[in-house]
Every structure is written in C-alpha cells, then in structure tokens.
Amino acid sequence: MKRSALTLPESLRVIAGAGCLAVALLGAAPGLHAQPVGIPSMGVASAAELSPGLERTLGDAIMEQGRRDPTYIADPDVLQYLTDMGRKLASHASSPIERVNVFALRDPQINAFALPGGYIGINSGLVVAAGSESELASVVAHEIGHVLQRHIARGMTQSAQSSHAMIAALAGALLAALSGSPDLAMGVAAFGQAAAVDRYLGFSRQAEQEADRSGLDMMIRAGYDPAGMVRMFERLENASRLNQGAGGNPYTSTHPMSVQRMSDAQNRIRGAAARPDSGSDAFWYVRAKLRVEQARAGQALRAAEEVLRADTRQTQGVQRSAAWYGLAVAAMKRREFDAAEKALAEARAGGRDSAQIAGLEIALALAQGRSERALQLGRQAAERWPGSQGVALAQIEALQGSGNDAEAVRVLQARIKQWPEVPRLWQLLAQSQERLGRRPEARKAMAQFYELTGALPAAVEQLQQARAMSSDFYEQSELDVRIRQLRERLESDRALLERFRKK
Numbered sequence: 001m002k003r004s005a006l007t008l009p010e011s012l013r014v015i016a017g018a019g020c021l022a023v024a025l026l027g028a029a030p031g032l033h034a035q036p037v038g039i040p041s042m043g044v045a046s047a048a049e050l051s052p053g054l055e056r057t058l059g060d061a062i063m064e065q066g067r068r069d070p071t072y073i074a075d076p077d078v079l080q081y082l083t084d085m086g087r088k089l090a091s092h093a094s095s096p097i098e099r100v101n102v103f104a105l106r107d108p109q110i111n112a113f114a115l116p117g118g119y120i121g122i123n124s125g126l127v128v129a130a131g132s133e134s135e136l137a138s139v140v141a142h143e144i145g146h147v148l149q150r151h152i153a154r155g156m157t158q159s160a161q162s163s164h165a166m167i168a169a170l171a172g173a174l175l176a177a178l179s180g181s182p183d184l185a186m187g188v189a190a191f192g193q194a195a196a197v198d199r200y201l202g203f204s205r206q207a208e209q210e211a212d213r214s215g216l217d218m219m220i221r222a223g224y225d226p227a228g229m230v231r232m233f234e235r236l237e238n239a240s241r242l243n244q245g246a247g248g249n250p251y252t253s254t255h256p257m258s259v260q261r262m263s264d265a266q267n268r269i270r271g272a273a274a275r276p277d278s279g280s281d282a283f284w285y286v287r288a289k290l291r292v293e294q295a296r297a298g299q300a301l302r303a304a305e306e307v308l309r310a311d312t313r314q315t316q317g318v319q320r321s322a323a324w325y326g327l328a329v330a331a332m333k334r335r336e337f338d339a340a341e342k343a344l345a346e347a348r349a350g351g352r353d354s355a356q357i358a359g360l361e362i363a364l365a366l367a368q369g370r371s372e373r374a375l376q377l378g379r380q381a382a383e384r385w386p387g388s389q390g391v392a393l394a395q396i397e398a399l400q401g402s403g404n405d406a407e408a409v410r411v412l413q414a415r416i417k418q419w420p421e422v423p424r425l426w427q428l429l430a431q432s433q434e435r436l437g438r439r440p441e442a443r444k445a446m447a448q449f450y451e452l453t454g455a456l457p458a459a460v461e462q463l464q465q466a467r468a469m470s471s472d473f474y475e476q477s478e479l480d481v482r483i484r485q486l487r488e489r490l491e492s493d494r495a496l497l498e499r500f501r502k503k
C-alpha cells in the first residue's frame with residue numbers, strides 16, 4: 001500500500017502540559033485548519049448516531065491504518081504491559097467499559113491521547129519521563145476517564161464545526177480504506193486525522209476535571225499510589241515551561257496546566273490512604289526498552305545508552321537490572337551479540353529475573369544461530385512466564401526459525417486459546433500452516449489476523465480463497481457463513497460511516 005504524504009511524526013507535535021495531554025496537528029495537511037463553510041451543526045439526532053458500535057468501527061479503522069505507521073511500536077512486551085495496565089484500571093471504573101487497548105508511539109515528546117473505540121495512545125517519551133509506575137498509571141487512568149465518560153463520542157458530535165469537518169473527512173478516508181482501495185482517497189493518513197480530531201475537540205475544562213476525577217478513583221481502587229497523579233502534573237508543568245522557553249506554542253497558551261487541576265487532585269488524595277509506590281518490575285524493563293526504541297539509531301541511540309549506563313552505576317535492584325537490559329536491547333539493534341550477552345548477564349546479576357530478559361535471551365540465541373539453545377530457553381521461559389506474550393512469541397519464533405513448524409502450530413493453538421485477540425499469533429499460525437502445506441488452514445488464520453486488525457475486505461478475500469481450496473462440504477458451508485457475516489459487517493460499517501460523512 002502506498003503511504004500517504006502525511007506521516008505521523010510530521011503531523012503530530014506534542015504539547016506537554018496542555019490542559020489535557022492533547023495532540024496538535026501543526027503545519028501539515030493544508031486546509032485542515034481552515035474554517036469550513038456551510039456545514040450544518042450537528043444536533044441531537046447525530047449525537048445518537050455516534051453509537052458505541054460506530055465508535056468501535058471508527059477506532060478499528062483508524063488503528064488499521066495506524067499500525068502501519070512507522071511510529072507505531074508493535075513490541076509485544078510494550079503492548080501487553082500498557083494494555084494490562086489500562087484494563088486493570090478500567091476494571092475499577094464506576095461503570096463497565098467494553099474495550100480498552102493501549103499502545104505506544106515512538107515519539108520522545110510527552111503526550112497521550114484517546115481515540116474512538118477505547119484505543120489509547122501513549123508516547124514513548126511519556127513512559128520514559130515517568131519516574132514511577134503510578135505516574136504513568138495516572139495518565140492512562142485520565143485517558144480511560146475520557147473513554148468512560150464517552151467524551152470522544154460526545155465531543156465529536158457536539159463540538160464546534162471544525163471538529164465536525166474533521167470527523168467527516170476522517171469518515172471519508174476510512175470509507176476509502178474499508179472499500180479496500182489501495183490508497184487513501186483523502187490523501188491524508190487516518191491516524192494523523194484521528195489525532196487531529198483529538199486536538200480539535202479541545203476537551204472542555206469540565207471534561208478534563210471529570211477525567212481527572214474518575215481517573216484518580218480508578219487509580220486508588222486499582223491499588224496505585226494516587227500521589228502519582230500530582231507528581232505527573234508537576235512533571236507536565238515543568239515540561240510545558242520548557243516548551244514555552246523554546247518559543248512557546250499556541251496550545252499551551254490557551255490551555256495552561258491549571259492550578260485548579262493540581263489542587264483538585266491534591267485535595268482528593270488527602271482523603272485516600274497513602275500507599276507505598278512500589279510498582280511492578282515490568283514498568284522498569286518496558287521503560288528501558290522504550291528509551292532505546294524511541295532513539296532508534298545514531299546520536300540519539302548513543303545518548304540513550306549514556307543515560308542507561310549512568311543508571312547502571314547510580315541505581316540498584318530492579319532499576320539497575322532494567323538499565324542493563326536496555327543496554328542489551330541497544331546492542332541487539334546494532335547486532336553486537338557479544339555485548340548483548342554481557343549486558344544480559346549483568347541484568348541477571350543478583351538473581352534478577354523478568355519475562356523481558358527471558359524473551360531477549362531467546363531472540364539473542366536465535367540471532368546467533370544457536371537454535372538448540374533458543375529452543376531450550378524458549379521451553380524454560382514459557383514454563384517460568386506462562387502469562388507473557390513476549391516470551392510466547394519469542395518461543396514460537398525460535399521454533400519457526402529452526403524449522404519446527406509442526407511444534408510451532410501446537411504451541412500457537414494453545415496460545416491462541418489463551419489470547420484469541422492477539423493478531424500476531426494468527427499471522428504466525430498462517431505462516432507455519434502454509435509451510436506445512438495446509439493451505440486452507442493458512443488462509444483461515446490469515447483471515448482472522450485481518451479481521452482482528454480491522455481489515456475486513458482482506459479477511460473476506462482470504463476466506464474466499466480458503467473456500468475455493470476446500471473440498472469438504474461442511475468446511476465449505478462453514479466458510480460461507482463466515483463470509484456472509486463479514487460482508488454484512490462490512491456493509492453496515494460502510495453505511496454508518498457514509499451517514500456520518502454526509503451529515
């Protein structure tokens with residue numbers, strides 16, 4: 001697929017410390033800032049139209065595009081850690097939340113945003129800047145607060161005309177994507193558009209307060225230290241002051257980090273019991289990995305390694321181990337396998353152990369061509385860390401990398417029972433089935449992958465191919481049912497988006 005001209009790093013500038021952590025679309029996509037003419041304001045009827053179903057469709061379609069963006073971090077350790085945190089917080093919300101998926105973007109600036117359909121994006125820079133797990137949890141909880149109160153849905157239907165124009169354009173872009181056309185008709189990446197929607201909504205002060213309050217309640221009930229929210233506010237305020245020193249930006253001037261929000265949070269935590277901010281080990285390993293991931297290469301990578309090296313001297317316990325782990329991740333990026341091995345041994349010093357370390361050890365052995373060792377490490381790690389998607393995927397890649405596709409399929413099928421909604425597992429299953437010559441099975445697994453990633457036309461195509469290959473009557477009728485269901489969903493999604501675009 002041809003990528004549109006507007007990619008995420010260009011389209012998003014981050015405004016740390018803005019009233020909400022909001023995303024701005026600056027200097028990109030001419031016309032987006034222009035005041036639309038002749039668009040009727042959206043009334044009560046249209047508010048009813050942005051049903052949870054449409055919100056979900058929008059969110060899925062945005063993510064279908066977003067996952068292809070180079071800033072999207074597909075790392076299983078990162079995705080699982082953030083999403084587990086989001087779901088833990090959401091399970092303590094005052095009313096049920098259907099769906100929460102948290103992902104990270106490769107961007108050193110401090111920001112987070114909520115998309116339609118329960119998707120929450122967190123910049124790597126925010127995780128790196130957080131001094132403790134509860135600080136990070138406070139931002140995730142705040143964004144879940146927006147999801148809980150349905151601010152995105154309400155804002156999209158009730159706010160100013162500019163955001164309506166934006167969402168209409170977004171619906172148009174997504175329709176093009178849903179029709180399976182090879183290029184986005186709007187010439188604008190849906191992901192950037194969605195972020196722009198978030199920016200244009202400019203949640204009201206009241207909405208921000210609601211999100212802070214419900215976020216803080218979730219934090220306390222989920223067992224995070226509520227003081228983390230106040231500390232995060234302080235960090236955001238400092239970051240915003242630094243930004244202003246560098247020339248300032250229009251958003252921070254209109255949405256200052258309000259004293260009101262901070263004192264509000266302070267007053268509310270006074271009533272809550274103080275908690276030791278221990279946090280999970282995983283926070284430190286994921287943070288170290290993201291520090292390296294966001295630097296990528298060159299000078300930035302060397303600077304990240306310097307910070308990690310200082311941490312190996314100045315910290316102890318899990319933080320020291322995580323810093324060594326980060327250095328191992330960096331060495332792997334350079335394909336300096338001896339250095340990675342040494343750093344991993346340091347990360348394990350003092351009996352330290354983590355799923356992230358175990359996963360990297362498997363990947364290292366495989367990269368070194370030591371497939372027997374990779375398989376052995378994979379078996380041990382899967383037993384030691386049965387709940388880790390990163391370990392599971394590393395083990396499966398070790399099996400595939402050493403030609404054990406039949407065993408890989410057995411492991412994959414068990415893991416798919418455990419995590420049916422992880423697209424990568426279905427993709428790997430399709431690869432192994434294909435190599436084993438089970439072609440209809442491979443197509444069916446691929447269809448599942450596409451369905452989970454919001455690419456419905458591609459899913460239908462895979463099922464049709466499977467149908468053509470199959471000679472079994474029962475399998476054929478089963479496939480016919482699936483194809484019909486997916487087509488119906490595709491049609492109703494299209495109809496919803498079409499109505500929204502015309503409003």
Ligand SMILES: [Zn+2]
Pocket residue numbers: 019020021142146203208211
């Ligand atoms: Zn907010």
